[in-house]
Amino acid sequence: EPEVTQTPSHQVTQMGQEVILRCVPISNHLYFYWYRQILGQKVEFLVSFYNNEISEKSEIFDDQFSVERPDGSNFTLKIRSTKLEDSAMYFCASSAGDLSNEKLFFGSGTQLSVL
Amino acid sequence: AQKITQTQPGMFVQEKEAVTLDCTYDTSDPSYGLFWYKQPSSGEMIFLIYQGSYDQQNATEGRYSLNFQKARKSANLVISASQLGDSAMYFCAMREMNYGGATNKLIFGTGTLLAVQP
Numbered sequence: 001e002p003e004v005t006q007t008p009s010h011q012v013t014q015m016g017q018e019v020i021l022r023c024v025p026i027s028n029h030l031y032f033y034w035y036r037q038i039l040g041q042k043v044e045f046l047v048s049f050y051n052n053e054i055s056e057k058s059e060i061f062d063d064q065f066s067v068e069r070p071d072g073s074n075f076t077l078k079i080r081s082t083k084l085e086d087s088a089m090y091f092c093a094s095s096a097g098d099l100s101n102e103k104l105f106f107g108s109g110t111q112l113s114v115l
Numbered sequence: 116a117q118k119i120t121q122t123q124p125g126m127f128v129q130e131k132e133a134v135t136l137d138c139t140y141d142t143s144d145p146s147y148g149l150f151w152y153k154q155p156s157s158g159e160m161i162f163l164i165y166q167g168s169y170d171q172q173n174a175t176e177g178r179y180s181l182n183f184q185k186a187r188k189s190a191n192l193v194i195s196a197s198q199l200g201d202s203a204m205y206f207c208a209m210r211e212m213n214y215g216g217a218t219n220k221l222i223f224g225t226g227t228l229l230a231v232q233p
Contacts, residue, residue: 033220043160043206045220056220091160093221101148101167102210104221106160 002026006092006107013082013114021077021110023092032075033093033104034067036060043091049075050098082114118142119207121224128197129232135182136192136227138207147211149190150221151181154204163205166190194229202231 005024013019025032034046047057049067066078075094079086089111093104118141128134140149151163166174166181174181182191194201207224 035221042225043208043223045222048220058220089158093160099148101165103150103162103165105162106152108157108159111158 002105004092004094004105004107006090006110008110009108010111011113013112015084015114016081019079019082019112021079021090021092021112023075023077023107024073025075025092025094026096026105027073029094029096029105031055031095031098031102032067032069033095034077035091035093035106036088037091037109038085038088046077046090079112082112084114087112087114119209119222119224121207121227123227124225125228125230127230127232128194130199131196133193133195134197134229136194136205136207136229138190138192138224140188140190140207140209142188142209142211144211147209149181149183150208150210151179151190151192152206152208152223153201154206154226156203160206164192197231199231199233202229204228 007022032049035043037043045058047061047067048055064080068076089109091109092107095102095104120139123137147168149166153161153163164174164176164179164181166183173183178195180193204226206226208221210221
């Protein structure tokens with residue numbers, strides 16, 4: 001079964017550094033998402049992306065965050081200047097469509113630790 | 116505003132028994148989808164089951180079934196014949212219908228940690 005792949009699985013960085021989290025969505029999917037999960041808390045929506053632009057973003061997704069689909073296969077999340085509170089598991093997801101019955105396929109996540 | 120509530124932070128169940136994980140939701144949208152995801156200790160999010168707001172029958176997927184009570188706005192997950200491998204965090208989530216062509220986010224509950232005991 002096709003899957004969403006994320007790299008790296010773990011990322012450790014110093015506060016203030018830039019990080020790029022990478023994702024390869026399922027190849028025929030058109031909608032891409034980033035979610036995060038702070039340890040012990042619920043999964044939170046960050047951003048959705050369709051047709052090479054952001055279609056929706058949460059209040060968490062401030063100017064420090066950006067997303068990009070640099071080629072036909074990768075989908076990246078960049079955090080420009082990391083803060084301690086950015087430490088979380090970051091999940092990439094994709095879906096074929098955007099109706100309410102479309103299930104999201106999630107990657108295995110990138111655990112980001114900001115020191 | 117969308118809201119998903121999972122009131123059971125943790126549950127125990129004996130192997131081979133059935134267990135129900137509760138989920139209630141709040142939405143003013145008549146069209147929505149309800150999802151359950153499993154998150155084992157390895158961290159990945161695994162889709163389990165989907166229920167649409169207009170579906171007449173409760174969804175079933177193998178040992179998973181969804182007890183959908185629309186009037187009560189509840190979508191409880193029932194796992195039959197629990198196995199040790201079912202031990203994980205379980206998240207209920209909701210997505211409202213998209214009319215305008217833009218994507219809608221999936222809203223998650225806080226999760227229920229299920230421990231299956233031998």
